[in-house]
Amino acid sequence: MAGLATTFGSGAMTNSINEIENAEVILVSGSNTTEAHPQVARRMLDAVDRGARLIVIDPRRTRLAECAHLHLALRPGTDIPLLNAMMRVLLDEGLADDLFIEMRTENFLALRDMLNRLDLEATAALTGVPLALISQAAQLYGRARKAVICYCLGVTQHVCGTENVQTIANLAMLAGHIEKEDTGVDPLRGQNNVQGACDMGALPNMLPSYQAVANQDYRDKFERAWGVSLPEAPGKTLVEMTHGGAQGSIRGMYIMGENPMLSDPTLKKVEETLRGLDFLVVSDIFLTETARLAQVVFPAACFAEKSGSFTNSERRVQMVRQAVTPPGECRADSEIIMELSGRLGYGMEYNSSAEVMEEIAMLSPIYGGMHHDRLDQSWGLQWPCWDRSHPGTPFLHKYYFTRGRGHFMPAGHTAPGELPDPEYPLLLMTGRIYHHYHTGTMTRKSERLTRECDHAVLQINPADAKAHGLRQGESVRLSSRRGEITLAAEITDQVATGMVYTTFHFHEAPINLLTNDAFDTGSGCPEYKVCAVRVKKMVNS
Amino acid sequence: MHDVLTTCVYCGCGCGLYLHVEDAKVCGSQPSRHHPVSRDNLCVKGWHIHESVNHPDRLTTPLIRKGDALVPATWEEALDFTAQQLGSIRDQHGGKAIGVLASAKCTNEENYLLQKFARTALNTNNVDHCARL
Numbered sequence: 001m002a003g004l005a006t007t008f009g010s011g012a013m014t015n016s017i018n019e020i021e022n023a024e025v026i027l028v029s030g031s032n033t034t035e036a037h038p039q040v041a042r043r044m045l046d047a048v049d050r051g052a053r054l055i056v057i058d059p060r061r062t063r064l065a066e067c068a069h070l071h072l073a074l075r076p077g078t079d080i081p082l083l084n085a086m087m088r089v090l091l092d093e094g095l096a097d098d099l100f101i102e103m104r105t106e107n108f109l110a111l112r113d114m115l116n117r118l119d120l121e122a123t124a125a126l127t128g129v130p131l132a133l134i135s136q137a138a139q140l141y142g143r144a145r146k147a148v149i150c151y152c153l154g155v156t157q158h159v160c161g162t163e164n165v166q167t168i169a170n171l172a173m174l175a176g177h178i179e180k181e182d183t184g185v186d187p188l189r190g191q192n193n194v195q196g197a198c199d200m201g202a203l204p205n206m207l208p209s210y211q212a213v214a215n216q217d218y219r220d221k222f223e224r225a226w227g228v229s230l231p232e233a234p235g236k237t238l239v240e241m242t243h244g245g246a247q248g249s250i251r252g253m254y255i256m257g258e259n260p261m262l263s264d265p266t267l268k269k270v271e272e273t274l275r276g277l278d279f280l281v282v283s284d285i286f287l288t289e290t291a292r293l294a295q296v297v298f299p300a301a302c303f304a305e306k307s308g309s310f311t312n313s314e315r316r317v318q319m320v321r322q323a324v325t326p327p328g329e330c331r332a333d334s335e336i337i338m339e340l341s342g343r344l345g346y347g348m349e350y351n352s353s354a355e356v357m358e359e360i361a362m363l364s365p366i367y368g369g370m371h372h373d374r375l376d377q378s379w380g381l382q383w384p385c386w387d388r389s390h391p392g393t394p395f396l397h398k399y400y401f402t403r404g405r406g407h408f409m410p411a412g413h414t415a416p417g418e419l420p421d422p423e424y425p426l427l428l429m430t431g432r433i434y435h436h437y438h439t440g441t442m443t444r445k446s447e448r449l450t451r452e453c454d455h456a457v458l459q460i461n462p463a464d465a466k467a468h469g470l471r472q473g474e475s476v477r478l479s480s481r482r483g484e485i486t487l488a489a490e491i492t493d494q495v496a497t498g499m500v501y502t503t504f505h506f507h508e509a510p511i512n513l514l515t516n517d518a519f520d521t522g523s524g525c526p527e528y529k530v531c532a533v534r535v536k537k538m539v540n541s
Numbered sequence: 542m543h544d545v546l547t548t549c550v551y552c553g554c555g556c557g558l559y560l561h562v563e564d565a566k567v568c569g570s571q572p573s574r575h576h577p578v579s580r581d582n583l584c585v586k587g588w589h590i591h592e593s594v595n596h597p598d599r600l601t602t603p604l605i606r607k608g609d610a611l612v613p614a615t616w617e618e619a620l621d622f623t624a625q626q627l628g629s630i631r632d633q634h635g636g637k638a639i640g641v642l643a644s645a646k647c648t649n650e651e652n653y654l655l656q657k658f659a660r661t662a663l664n665t666n667n668v669d670h671c672a673r674l
Contacts, residue, residue, distance in 0.1 A: 038584035039554040189553035191645035200652040203645035235666030241640035257644030279626040299600035308648030312555025322544035328601025343624035346662035357651040446592035526671035
């Protein structure tokens with residue numbers, strides 16, 4: 001998000017999901033789309049059926065990579081050199097969109113100079129992808145009339161995640177593939193309302209609608225509306241909060257519907273931090289790993305038991321409608337927050353979620369025309385939606401970028417925080433699978449989803465498996481400098497030699513005990529895609 | 542039986558789906574035919590979305606820690622105790638000693654209220670969620 005905000009001005013998909021099926025070239029980077037975003041993958045494959053060309057950049061041979069015309073299996077953590085090489089090819093082949101660059105962007109010379117100094121052969125060698133293949137991909141992308149780039153956490157979950165995103169934005173601007181329908185840069189958001197939570201200002205440095213905390217004018221506006229003086233300094237990010245240590249500066253936490261005890265990196269540190277707090281309150285629908293550590297647990301209503309709205313990955317704000325009453329004494333989180341707020345001396349009273357949305361619309365320009373009555377009578381509205389008569393915005397940056405001119409942000413290679421070495425010779429990547437969602441709090445309660453998949457597996461290349469004497473399904477002990485877990489081996493050439501892959505859905509094999517807590521200083525995103533591990537066959541397990 | 546049109550909670554695609562409701566329970570789901578994203582199609586998670594709603598492990602009462610165990614409590618007890626604890630941390634160490642995690646699974650309105658609560662009642666900008674995980 002920080003990456004696109006600095007280059008384009010808005011950290012969100014520039015297109016609608018349905019536009020993807022009209023693109024001529026689709027470049028997918030760091031997204032296991034068929035498993036994590038099935039509907040988006042459906043559009044991609046429909047586009048391929050209609051003749052579109054698909055380029056997949058991924059270290060693993062995912063299902064989507066198998067369907068691709070070009071699969072660039074880069075070494076993890078070499079996204080920037082790969083994209084820089086592609087851009088250099090565009091320059092050399094005269095495929096840069098000079099008019100677009102002149103009219104709509106700034107800082108191009110910095111990028112051009114950096115690209116011209118690049119040793120193309122050496123850069124390609126760094127990525128492990130043959131230069132001919134990089135060149136082919138660049139020309140395919142550069143020559144298309146309508147091309148989209150879709151990317152996901154494979155791009156952002158690196159120490160240089162922000163630069164990775166900025167480099168993607170550079171590529172799109174260099175080719176002039178932005179501002180048009182069916183053409184753009186599309187970060188796929190993982191969770192159902194991650195876009196909305198960002199839009200609502202559930203961020204340490206942003207008030208709702210990306211109005212910076214550090215900006216006095218924005219603070220004044222919210223101080224007038226809310227009738228209090230607001231803290232000036234931006235707050236701590238999630239990882240700063242959950243990794244503060246037992247005697248850290250955070251003494252109390254309120255966690256609503258999140259499970260950092262499975263989802264955050266280096267879990268030992270998270271546990272130490274949460275156990276060391278003076279007070280922890282958790283609101284959730286199940287007794288999660290995090291809730292078990294709390295002093296107070298609130299039983300929350302789930303999505304079927306309350307009303308409100310979610311904002312999907314394409315910025316579409318849509319209604320969530322109550323179908324049944326909550327079980328037992330469960331209450332909606334909004335009620336819980338209002339009760340607590342009153343007790344802490346700041347009264348908040350809203351009769352409905354629609355009333356909350358009225359206040360959001362008043363204070364958040366991009367949600368200015370979002371009212372429940374409008375959302376209720378449509379398939380939702382895509383922000384920015386400035387006022388009641390605005391129809392919403394299917395694609396962004398038409399005529400001008402949100403920030404004015406698109407800003408080129410040239411970047412060079414940054415090595416991952418930890419790479420394999422003789423002691424921990426394998427590179428671990430983590431991700432998601434089709435049948436489960438995030439920490440499995442909900443999906444693992446489903447009998448049928450559990451029947452399809454009920455345990456974590458470690459994907460390992462046949463050559464590595466052979467070297468360790470492993471057979472399909474055998475238990476392996478996987479360890480890093482931070483911890484170890486046991487899980488079953490899945491021998492597959494989806495991963496190259498020297499790499500292993502698993503998911504973070506399973507509390508029996510909490511992979512984040514192992515992951516590194518190196519993170520991207522631009523966005524606070526942990527490096528889940530690269531850390532060093534070793535495997536050991538378990539005897540008689 | 543009746544159907545309620547709502548939005549799926551399982552990923553950023555945001556499919557439109559109908560929840561089948563019978564005897565005040567959600568008993569199944571079905572994609573919306575005309576919804577721009579789902580277009581009469583759901584993934585396996587969406588088709589089984591009702592199973593977690595009715596699960597017997599759902600939390601149904603507030604819990605307060607007594608020694609090693611979390612024991613059932615009334616809402617008044619849980620809310621009063623929480624407010625008193627958060628209030629005393631805020632008053633002793635300032636709002637910067639409190640951290641708040643909002644949720645990418647909760648609604649916009651709930652996230653708005655939680656960050657407003659953090660910034661007003663708790664006087665802290667320490668509010669974030671797992672956007673990057």
